[in-house]
Amino acid sequence: MITVGIDVGSITTKAVLLTDTTWQSLLLPTGCSPRESGKSVFEQILNRAGLSPADVNYVVGTGYGRISLPFIDKAITEITCHARGAHHLVNGTDMVVDIGGQDSKVILIDEQGSVMNFAMNDKCAAGTGRFLQVMAAVLGADVSELADLARGAESVQISSMCTVFAESEVVSLLAQGVPKERIIAGIHRSVASRVASMAERLGRGERLTFTGGVARNDGVREFLSRELGQEITVAPEPQLAGALGAALLARDRCKQTLVTLDEIH
Amino acid sequence: MRPSMMNIFENLRDQNILDLEHAKRDNKKVVGMYCAYSPQELVLAAGAIPVSLCGTSNKPVAAAEKVLPRNLCPLIKSSFGFAITDTCPYFRFSDFLVADTTCDGKKKMFEILGSMKPLHVLQLPQGTDRPGALGWWLEEIRILKDKLEENLEATIDEDSLRAAIKLANKERQVLRRLHEMNRLDPAPLSGVDLLTATWLRSFSVDKAEGIELVEQLIEEIQEIADKGLSPFRAGTPRILLTGCPVGSGSEKVLKLLEECGGSVVCLENCSGIKTQVYLIDEDESRDPLEAIAERYLQIPCSCMSPNPGRLELIAKLIDEYRVDGVVDLTWQACHTYNVEAELVRQLVKDKCGLPYLQLETDYSTSDVEQLKTRLAAFIEMMDRS
Numbered sequence: 001m002i003t004v005g006i007d008v009g010s011i012t013t014k015a016v017l018l019t020d021t022t023w024q025s026l027l028l029p030t031g032c033s034p035r036e037s038g039k040s041v042f043e044q045i046l047n048r049a050g051l052s053p054a055d056v057n058y059v060v061g062t063g064y065g066r067i068s069l070p071f072i073d074k075a076i077t078e079i080t081c082h083a084r085g086a087h088h089l090v091n092g093t094d095m096v097v098d099i100g101g102q103d104s105k106v107i108l109i110d111e112q113g114s115v116m117n118f119a120m121n122d123k124c125a126a127g128t129g130r131f132l133q134v135m136a137a138v139l140g141a142d143v144s145e146l147a148d149l150a151r152g153a154e155s156v157q158i159s160s161m162c163t164v165f166a167e168s169e170v171v172s173l174l175a176q177g178v179p180k181e182r183i184i185a186g187i188h189r190s191v192a193s194r195v196a197s198m199a200e201r202l203g204r205g206e207r208l209t210f211t212g213g214v215a216r217n218d219g220v221r222e223f224l225s226r227e228l229g230q231e232i233t234v235a236p237e238p239q240l241a242g243a244l245g246a247a248l249l250a251r252d253r254c255k256q257t258l259v260t261l262d263e264i265h
Numbered sequence: 266m267r268p269s270m271m272n273i274f275e276n277l278r279d280q281n282i283l284d285l286e287h288a289k290r291d292n293k294k295v296v297g298m299y300c301a302y303s304p305q306e307l308v309l310a311a312g313a314i315p316v317s318l319c320g321t322s323n324k325p326v327a328a329a330e331k332v333l334p335r336n337l338c339p340l341i342k343s344s345f346g347f348a349i350t351d352t353c354p355y356f357r358f359s360d361f362l363v364a365d366t367t368c369d370g371k372k373k374m375f376e377i378l379g380s381m382k383p384l385h386v387l388q389l390p391q392g393t394d395r396p397g398a399l400g401w402w403l404e405e406i407r408i409l410k411d412k413l414e415e416n417l418e419a420t421i422d423e424d425s426l427r428a429a430i431k432l433a434n435k436e437r438q439v440l441r442r443l444h445e446m447n448r449l450d451p452a453p454l455s456g457v458d459l460l461t462a463t464w465l466r467s468f469s470v471d472k473a474e475g476i477e478l479v480e481q482l483i484e485e486i487q488e489i490a491d492k493g494l495s496p497f498r499a500g501t502p503r504i505l506l507t508g509c510p511v512g513s514g515s516e517k518v519l520k521l522l523e524e525c526g527g528s529v530v531c532l533e534n535c536s537g538i539k540t541q542v543y544l545i546d547e548d549e550s551r552d553p554l555e556a557i558a559e560r561y562l563q564i565p566c567s568c569m570s571p572n573p574g575r576l577e578l579i580a581k582l583i584d585e586y587r588v589d590g591v592v593d594l595t596w597q598a599c600h601t602y603n604v605e606a607e608l609v610r611q612l613v614k615d616k617c618g619l620p621y622l623q624l625e626t627d628y629s630t631s632d633v634e635q636l637k638t639r640l641a642a643f644i645e646m647m648d649r650s
Contacts, residue, residue, distance in 0.1 A: 064634065079642035103635070115646045117620070120639055 001254055002051065003058045005246025006038050007078065008065025011101035011129060012213060013037040014240055015045040018247040024049065025240050034065025042071060058254045060246040064102070076249055078242045079105055079118050085245030086209040087113025089235040095205025097195060097224065097232065098241070099214035101129040106199045113245075119198045125163040127194030129214045134163055135187045138170050139180055146184050147219040155185035155223075161194060185219065192223035199228060208232045211241035266494045270482040271458055277465040277478075278513075282354045284470040288314055289358055294417045297359030299344060299375075300367055301540040301564055302389060304557050307410055308363075309429035309472070311419040317467045318362075319353035320344030321512035323628035333374065338596045339628040340510060341370045348378055355468060356382075361416045363409065365389055367568040368601055385412045392570045393562055403558040410554065426553040430545045432472055439479045440466075441541045446486045447530040448586050451495040453486045456506065456519050456529025464513045464536055497528045502647035505582055507533040507575075507609065508594035508623075509602050515628050518594050518636065525641040526648060531586040533579055534594075540564060542578065567601035575605070576612050583617055589647045590620040592640075597627040620646050 007014040008030060015026045026045040030037045038061065046052060053071065061072035062081040069075070078098070086096040087109055096107040104127045107118040125131050129143070136143040156178055160166040166187075173183050191214070199208075208230065214220055215238030225232045235241050285295065294313035298305065305315035325346025326339060332349070333342055347353035356362075362384040366372040375386050387405050390398040410421050440463055446453055462482060469475040489495075504527045511519060511534055522529055533539055543563045546556040565574030582588065591613045595603045606623045613621040622643045626632055 064638075077638050077642040077645060079638065080645045103638075115642065117614075117646075118639075118642060120635070 001251060002056050003060070003247050003250035003254060004042065004045070004056050005081065005243040005248070005250060006042055006059065006061045006063075006066075006069060006072065007081065007240075007243035007246060008034045008038045008061065008063040008069065009078075009101050009213070009242070010064055011133075012239065013041045013063075013065070014243040015041040016240055016243040016247040017045050017049055017051075018244075018251060023244065023247065025237070025243065027239065030065065035068040035070075038065055038069045039071070058250040060250040060253070062242050062246045073250070074253065076246060079107055079120070080115055081242045081245035081249060082211050083107050083109045083115045083245065084113045084248050085241035085243070086211050086235055088244060088248055089211075089237070089241060090207070090209040090233050092207045093205075093209040093233075095199070095202075095208045096241075097199065097208060097210050097215075098212040099127070099129060099191070099195060099210075099220070100212040101133075104128050104195050104198070104212075104214075106195065106202050108202060108205060117202060119202045121194070121198065124161075126161040126166075127191050127198075129212070131163050131166070131191060132187065132214065132217065132220075134167055135170055135184075138167055139174075139184065141180075141184075144216075146188070147217045150181045150184035150188060150219050153179070153181035153185045155189045156182045158183075158186040158190045161190070166190065185223075188217065188219035189223045189227075191220050192227050196224060196227035204228070204230075210234045211238045213239045215239075266489055267458065267496065268454070268482060268485040268489060270478070270485050271461065273478065274462045274465050274482070277469060281465065281468045281470065285314070285316070285354065285358050288470050294360045294419070295355075295358045296413070296417070297355055297362045299363070299371070300365045301535045302365040302367065302561055302566070303363040303387065304406060304409070304561055306426060306429040306433050306545070306553075306557055307406070307413055307421060309432065310421045310425040311413050311417050312425070313360075313413075313417050313419065314470050316355045316359070316470075318344065318355050318359070319347040321510075321628075322347075322514035323630075325350050325352060326628060332377065336598050337370050338368075338509075338599045339515070340596055340599075341374050343515075343628060345374050345378060348381060361385070361413070363387065367566060368599070370598070383416055385409060385416075389568065390562075392572075393574075394571065399558060399562060402562050403555055406554050406558045406561075423553060426557075427547070427549065430547060430553060430556065434544045434547065436472055436476050437541045437544055439476050439483070441538065443479055443483050443486075444531065444538050444541065445585075446483060446490070449490050449495075450503065450587055451497040451499055451501055452503065452528050452530045453490040453495050455496050455523055456504070456532065457516060457523060459529075460511065460516055460519060460532060460536065461513060463532075467536070500648070501526065501528040502589045502644050503528055503530045503587060505529075505531045505533060505579070505586060505588040505591045506537075506594060507579055507591060508606075509596040509599055510535040511594065512536050517628070517630070517633070518592065518624060518626065518640070521633070521636055521640050522592060522644070525637060525644050527590075527640075527644045530588065531582050533575075533582055535566070538582065539566075539575075539578065567599075567605045572605065576608060579609065580612060580617065583613070583619065588619065590622070590643065592643070593621065593623040595623060595625045597625055
């Protein structure tokens with residue numbers, strides 16, 4: 001059985017192609033057309049595997065662009081998909097922290113990887129990848145370098161949660177001569193504390209798994225674990241958890257359909 | 266399958282305004298009311314027409330924000346905006362307005378609104394558990410009676426009060442029966458249609474006519490249900506919507522819930538079952554004003570402290586409507602519902618063991634995509650098919 005999960009996020013579009021034994025992935029920038037990037041990542045991953053759309057049994061779309069994909073069999077929210085993906089990637093996960101480009105979520109899951117409860121940030125870039133991107137731009141750094149730049153530095157307090165206000169706060173900290181690495185550490189802490197308060201509200205899990213693009217930033221992970229007072233496992237390939245979850249859910253649905261057909265015959 | 270009667274209800278939007286225009290031409294008096302705590306029986310007994318006032322559209326919010334603070338509940342801003350832009354025909358046709366001191370935002374807004382039209386504000390007690398609460402409220406009802414008599418140049422006598430109580434009770438019962446059709450599984454009526462029918466009826470001029478229409482709708486729904494038809498497939502997650510008032514124009518969350526694959530079977534809010542479950546005692550040996558005061562004070566609004574009635578009602582509805590999950594809608598800056606949400610969460614999640622989702626939003630469409638993700642994920646939690 002071959003299934004595909006497509007996760008069209010605000011910054012990156014991800015695809016996972018799942019066969020009975022293996023899975024492979026592909027990432028593309030979303031750009032300004034989620035519809036085009038979704039289509040293109042689907043075509044490219046099939047091409048690379050030497051497959052055509054007819055070979056695929058089921059496609060699940062997820063992420064913000066999920067509704068704009070005409071070729072999928074079903075759209076499922078990224079909350080359900082990240083839960084399933086994290087459950088598969090890290091054994092025993094009961095709480096998922098997913099920080100993506102434009103939102104962050106905390107998800108409580110059961111032993112099957114199904115969602116029991118969740119919290120999501122509201123209409124605001126605080127505590128998201130976008131916040132890091134904006135701050136990186138002010139500091140003249142690439143978002144991927146932030147963790148290394150701040151390693152070992154003591155964090156400065158960034159008091160503003162709002163991205164726009166925090167940006168001017170960072171500018172004035174730079175003007176005061178505060179070292180860059182301390183500011184970056186402060187930015188990491190700001191994202192972490194925002195998400196940690198969501199987790200506290202939801203009720204804590206035993207085994208926390210970190211997914212989404214921001215999970216690749218070790219600085220955020222460290223502060224998150226400090227704020228919550230417990231270890232957090234970064235999922236292998238954290239950015240792909242949503243697309244993988246989508247492909248796994250596609251497989252679940254396929255199996256269900258097969259069982260129903262068997263029952264009919 | 267959608268009942269064909271729904272077309273008639275949708276036409277009420279225009280029909281109600283025409284009817285009101287005709288009534289005014291015949292020198293009938295109209296009383297506009299902002300809140301479910303305002304007793305319409307007194308208006309009916311005065312021979313006037315009680316109507317709801319507009320306050321559920323985002324359109325006049327910008328105009329209201331020129332006067333009111335932006336960080337205020339959209340219901341208050343919308344109500345005020347409609348009045349100052351003269352875009353609510355019911356407001357325009359009203360000879361007299363009745364309002365209540367429910368929340369802080371509303372009561373202070375009414376102080377500004379009072380300069381536009383004759384307005385009387387009923388002062389509610391803070392809660393119902395003190396011995397003096399009912400007495401206070403009864404006195405307020407008596408003051409309202411005097412105000413209405415004076416402003417409408419009418420007399421409110423006991424016989425007309427008793428007749429009005431009977432009529433309004435009949436309306437409550439028929440609306441409750443309509444709601445209860447959705448105890449069937451799958452529900453024969455969508456939540457959006459349930460709201461449309463109850464909402465548009467609240468603006469109608471002739472109560473008896475409105476009751477007749479709802480009865481016909483119930484009959485048609487029964488026929489649809491007897492054939493085993495429903496707008497929803499079997500197994501669709503059944504949602505109870507509670508929280509702030511929702512009406513035509515502010516049904517964003519209700520609509521999204523059904524677009525995302527849920528079936529809103531019950532509305533526990535002012536436009537829904539909350540105001541229909543309690544009837545006025547028709548015992549003829551009692552003072553009708555006292556019976557009216559008693560019933561209205563039973564409404565379990567979050568402005569009351571404490572407000573155990575709401576939790577009792579939600580628990581009962583979860584059972585009766587076989588609810589799979591509860592969505593608690595809070596309008597932005599509505600402190601009472603926002604804080605009370607924690608008590609609702611404890612009841613729904615901890616005591617009943619059901620999924621619970623609280624949302625804080627306004628009338629605008631700016632957060633629709635975010636809401637869609639949250640609501641769809643919530644439905645996915647219950648829908649494991």
